[in-house]
Amino acid sequence: MAEPWMKWAMAEGGTKTLSRLLNKYVGIASGTFAGSLAAYAVVSAIQMLGGLAGTTIRGRSIFISPPQLLGAALFGITASIMSVLAVFSFTYEGADVGITTFIVTMSIIPGALIDWVFFKHPLSPRQWLGIAVFLAAGYAVLNFPEIRTLLVLPPWVWLTFGIALLGAVNEGITQWQAQRKIDPLDPLVNNFWIGLTSVLTSGGALVVFGGLHSISQLPGRFWLGSAAIGFIVIGMISFKLLAYKGGGSIALKKLIMQAAYLISATFTGWLFYAEPLTVGKLVGMAGYLVAFTLMDKGTWEFARRLGQKRRYSSA
Secondary structure, X not given: XXXXXXXHHHHHHHXXXXXXXXXXXXXXXXOOHHHHHHHHHHHHHHHHHHHHHHHHHOOOOOOOOHHXXXXXXXXXXXXXXXXXXXXXXXXXXXXXXXXXXXXXHOOHHHHHHHHHHHHOOOOOHHHHHHHHHHHHHHHHHOOOOOXXXXXXXXXXXXXXXXXXXXXXXXXXXXXXXXXXXXXXXOHHHHHHHHHHHHHHHHHHHXXXXXXXXXXXXXXXXHXXXXXXXXXXXXXXXXXXXXXXXXXXXXXXXXXXXXXXXXHHHHXXXXXXXXXXXXXHHHHHHHHHHHHHHHHOHHHHHHHHHHHHHHHHHXX
């Protein structure tokens, strides 16, 4: 029988998929970089207000220390760029929900390299093997292209690689805060400050790039889609907290959530946007589960303990 927290982990993966589907919907509706900035400004405003409301209801203060503010601001700036690129990548014809989702999950590779170079945590042979499996799975997801065509991949693929790299940078920021013994923020307080930073970043970029006039021409469905993403982000955070509150271990929760995200994004992209469901995508999903288990220390330890229990029970 499934543990109660598993449904919350799967729900978190499901909300990530909904967000990815709406990113494509909003990207198609906007068709411009200015539209992508406007979309994320709306999402960030809802995230900020949701964080403020939740903090107020719980009787918490939104005021934080300067080091905490610096960490939240850095995280918010990189998150802004990631989220704008997530919408903008779908302004290109052929951008695929399943492929972009897989590429984003590959942030674990640059994350491991940042961990090795900047935080002096060497990679084990098992993790190097995981990197190799990840790269092979990514090659499969792209449907086994000729090697020479890898240098001329569509712009939306390169933009998504940028998102994966920035995701790893944010993991590095989190680890930097832990290394400097900066107390982690309450999730709702964190969302207020990240949302505020993101509103200022995306709004400021709109002014700098002169996009205020062009966004006034955007259709109503664009604004509705952008607002929906903002509320989905709040749901995503809630499901994450409920999964941990329900007793989910970090390792297993992460694996279930990521698997649910990747699988549901691939199949819903096929269902709603008629994206090709190739053999390569199916191979890539299976390879992802193997690679993630090899790369993530907590997941590997969980899998090893589970294997030992099964051996003992069958002995």
